[in-house]
Amino acid sequence: MAKVKNPWETLFEHEGQQDPNWHVREHFVLDCDAAVVQSFNAELPEASSARVEIGLPPEPFIGNINAASVILLASHPMIGGNEALDNEVWRKAYRKNLRSGGNKGGFYYAKDLSTMELPGAQGLFGVRRIEAEDSPTGEVQQAQAGVLTPLLNDLSEKLGGEGFNHADDDLRAEVARKLYKNLMVINLFPYAVDYSRDVFAQQEGNWLPSQRYQRALVKKALKRAKEEKYPPLVIVSRRQQEWYSAVPKLQHKFGKRPKSLALMQNPGMVVTQNALDSVHGRGAYKQVLKRLRA
Template sequence: MKIMDNPWSNINFQDGVFISKSDGGVNLKDLWKGDAQLHLDLPPEPFIGNIDTAKLIVLLGNPGFSEADKDVFKCPVFHHEYEKCIHSGGYDGGFYYFTPETVNLPGGVWARRVYNQIMNAGSAKLFPGSASFDALKKGGQGKILDVMYESIMHIDFFPYHSKSSHNSIKGDGKCRDSRGSCRAGGIVPSQKWQFGLVGEAVKKVERGEAFIVVIRPREHWFCNVPSLGDKFGEMSNFIRYTPPQAISFTKGSLDFQNGKGTFDSIVDKLFP
């Protein structure tokens, strides 16, 4: 159930509007300094993907930043896919970095690294004898990208880009204040929409339709989406993942942290 009107419906490339209509009362420009300063000239990414079709939903802190991220302004396909996703509130489109036209953008290169082993395993399932995604012909790669486009969703705790996450987003072990509320749950009003999406994701996982991977900030996610914390640890398709360094969903790391067979179960869900 949607808890509010989509706060992201005003975002658009043509007018360079990259701040949610619900966040206008927050002084985002001066909110944080240094590497945590927000880059408000980039389109926010509170979520990437479609909650209705997603089979692997990944919870993160906030989108990062590099100068190369501005390449999105040169890609009309990205504009179309991005606006389809964000104007729907995450109920239309898909993981917009997994299209032939966007996969080589900086965000696509990052996503390829994160999902490299999953995409290779999926390639081997759909095209027996294939060594990897890169070894496939263009048509084969397109089929793998179609699966990833439909099946992957990222939801960020905080929607705006910064080079490094502010300490209040990372979590410092003191999630709740004296009243029991999350210290980071109301930095901007638009966060509530993402919390609602995660609530929908929990229902999908309970029905056996998807996996959730919680990366960061775990305590803040549990605090703001109680159903997530209540169910975590009870079902195998609620997955913990603490990256040793950069995020990369490998068979070794997923199975080590969640039990043997976790990686294969995810691959089988995405590529039945």
């Protein structure tokens, strides 16, 4: 890790000085990535789903690489609203996590219950059903599943309640605390896009300068998995072949220990018991829940 400098701390600077108003900018792109991203977007039509959305804060990683007991390797942040920038709790947690290079703070979308309801969290946690009388629009808001919705519900039940969406605020807050401490997501592509197949086809293995740091984080996770008595579970969830290309040790490790609980593949978009147990054997999913509860 010492050999790869964290580029993301510069996101909060302007002309070499800390910028207290970083969150009111129109664009959020690192200087080291700017030319590549600009060239990348210039080659695509306006309507292309592969265009990089630089008006949203990038999310190269979410969580603490030293403390997380479950590390999910994902594809990219989804395009949504920028309401998170108006949430002071989220802004402080986001800034702390990125400035430290993932060495401080935690899973900032689970900093408290307000951050779990942000649009940027919906792809992870899903959307709760809201009845018409409680909805600001006066219409029923249908529930939608996110990548972590099954884990969220099962963790809530393990902690003594109902599914997360039906739990009281005290239990929901306890689930949030567990996720903040124990969960990390590392995105292979740090900027928001609509459709990853297009963006990775366009990228063709030409990595952004900043992506070296995400690769370094994964290597640190693998080192932890090798050295610690209770290692983190590293789950390759999306863009598996691209992750193997970026960090060859991932694929080599699978080749040697395909059933290892220190490193898992998730064959679906959503992390479920069926998905993990079908690849790694019965009990794999329970190991994930056990680490998240710690």
